[in-house]
Amino acid sequence: MTKENETIVVLGATGQQGGATARALRKDGWNVRAPVRDPASSKSRALVQLGIETVAGDYRDPASLERALEGAYGAFSIQPSSGQPEYGVSDEDELLFGTRFADAAKRAGVRHFVYTSVGGLRPNTGVGHFESKWKIEEHVRASGLSATIVRPTAFMEILLLPHFGLAQGHLSFFVAPDRTMQFIAVEDIGAVVARVFAEPARFVGKTFDIAAESLTGNDLARKISKALGRPFTYARFPAELLAQHPVLARLVELVDEGAATGDGDVATIRELHPAILTFDAWLEKTGKAAIEHGVVRERSS
Numbered sequence: 685m686t687k688e689n690e691t692i693v694v695l696g697a698t699g700q701q702g703g704a705t706a707r708a709l710r711k712d713g714w715n716v717r718a719p720v721r722d723p724a725s726s727k728s729r730a731l732v733q734l735g736i737e738t739v740a741g742d743y744r745d746p747a748s749l750e751r752a753l754e755g756a757y758g759a760f761s762i763q764p765s766s767g768q769p770e771y772g773v774s775d776e777d778e779l780l781f782g783t784r785f786a787d788a789a790k791r792a793g794v795r796h797f798v799y800t801s802v803g804g805l806r807p808n809t810g811v812g813h814f815e816s817k818w819k820i821e822e823h824v825r826a827s828g829l830s831a832t833i834v835r836p837t838a839f840m841e842i843l844l845l846p847h848f849g850l851a852q853g854h855l856s857f858f859v860a861p862d863r864t865m866q867f868i869a870v871e872d873i874g875a876v877v878a879r880v881f882a883e884p885a886r887f888v889g890k891t892f893d894i895a896a897e898s899l900t901g902n903d904l905a906r907k908i909s910k911a912l913g914r915p916f917t918y919a920r921f922p923a924e925l926l927a928q929h930p931v932l933a934r935l936v937e938l939v940d941e942g943a944a945t946g947d948g949d950v951a952t953i954r955e956l957h958p959a960i961l962t963f964d965a966w967l968e969k970t971g972k973a974a975i976e977h978g979v980v981r982e983r984s985s
C-alpha cells in the first residue's frame with residue numbers, strides 16, 4: 685500500500701472533525717475523497733484548493749455515498765450532531781446514517797474503516813446521541829470490517845459557543861468546578877486519525893478515547909483568565925437551566941458519575957501526536973482571539 689495511490693473517503697469534510705481529518709490525511713499524502721452536499725459551497729471549494737477531491741454526497745441519499753466509496757482503501761465515518769431539532773437530524777437518523785455507511789463500506793471492500801464516536805461512551809445512558817453512537821459502534825464491531833473506533837472527548841472549541849457565557853466573562857459547563865473532564869482541539873482529532881490510518885496493524889480492532897488534557901472547571905477559568913489578561917469565573921450550569929433541559933441535566937449526572945468525562949490515555953495520545961495542543965497552547969493559537977473577537981461556531985454538538 686502506498687498512500688499516494690490509495691483513496692480515503694472522508695465524511696463531513698466541510699465540518700470540524702471531517703475537515704481536520706481530510707486535511708491531515710491529505711498532508712500525509714493520501715488521496716482524499718470528500719462527499720459533500722454542495723460541491724459549489726465555499727467550504728467545498730476550499731477543500732479542492734487543498735487537493736481534496738469533492739463528490740456530491742448526502743447521508744440521505746445512500747447511492748451517492750456508495751458511489752463515493754467505489755475503489756476506496758479507507759473510510760472515515762462521522763455523523764452530524766443529532767437530537768437538536770434546529771439541525772434536522774434525529775438520533776434515529778444518526779443511527780441509520782452510521783450503520784448504513786458502515787454496511788456500504790463493507791460491500792465496497794474498504795480495508796480500513798474509522799468511526800468517530802464520543803469520549804467516555806457507555807451503553808444505556810439514556811442520552812439519545814450516546815445511545816445512537818453506542819449502537820453504531822456495536823454495528824461496526826459486528827460488521828466484519830477492519831475497523832478502528834476513536835472517541836473524541838469534549839472539543840476545546842465547544843467552549844466558544846455563546847450559551848456557555850465566555851462573552852460575558854463567565855464560563856458555565858457540564859463539569860463541577862473541582863472535578864476533571866477531558867478536552868481535545870478539533871485539529872488534533874484529524875492528526876490522530878491520520879496516525880490511525882498510517883498504522884493499520886497497530887489500530888485495527890481498537891477503540892480508544894482521544895484527549896489532550898484533563899481539566900477542572902476552575903482550571904478552564906484560570907487558564908482563560910491568564911490568556912486573556914482579565915478575570916473569568918466558572919460555575920456549573922445553574923439548577924434552573926437543568927430543570928428546563930432534561931438532556932442537559934442527564935449529561936451533568938453522567939459527568940458526575942465519570943461516565944462522560946473521557947477515558948483518554950493522554951500520554952499515549954501525546955506519543956502518537958507529539959504536537960497535540962494543550963488547552964494553554966490552544967488558547968494561544970486560536971481560543972484567545974476567538975474569545976476576544978466574539979468568534980463562535982455556528983453549530984453546537
Ligand SMILES: NC(=O)c1ccc[n+]([C@@H]2O[C@H](COP(=O)([O-])OP(=O)(O)OC[C@H]3O[C@@H](n4cnc5c(N)ncnc54)[C@H](OP(=O)(O)O)[C@@H]3O)[C@@H](O)[C@H]2O)c1
Nearest residue numbers: 696697698699700701721742743764765802836838839985
Ligand atoms: N462537540 C463536542 O465536544 C463533541 C465531542 C465528541 C463527539 N462529538 C460528536 O461530533 C459530531 C459532530 O462532529 P463535527 O462537530 O465535526 O460536525 P460539524 O462540524 O457540525 O459537521 C457536520 C458535517 O456533516 C455534514 N452533513 C450534515 N448533514 C449532512 C447530510 N445530510 N449529508 C452530507 N453531509 C452532511 C456537514 O456538511 P455541510 O457543510 O453541508 O453542512 C458537515 O460537513 C456529533 O456526532 C457529536 O455528537 C462532539
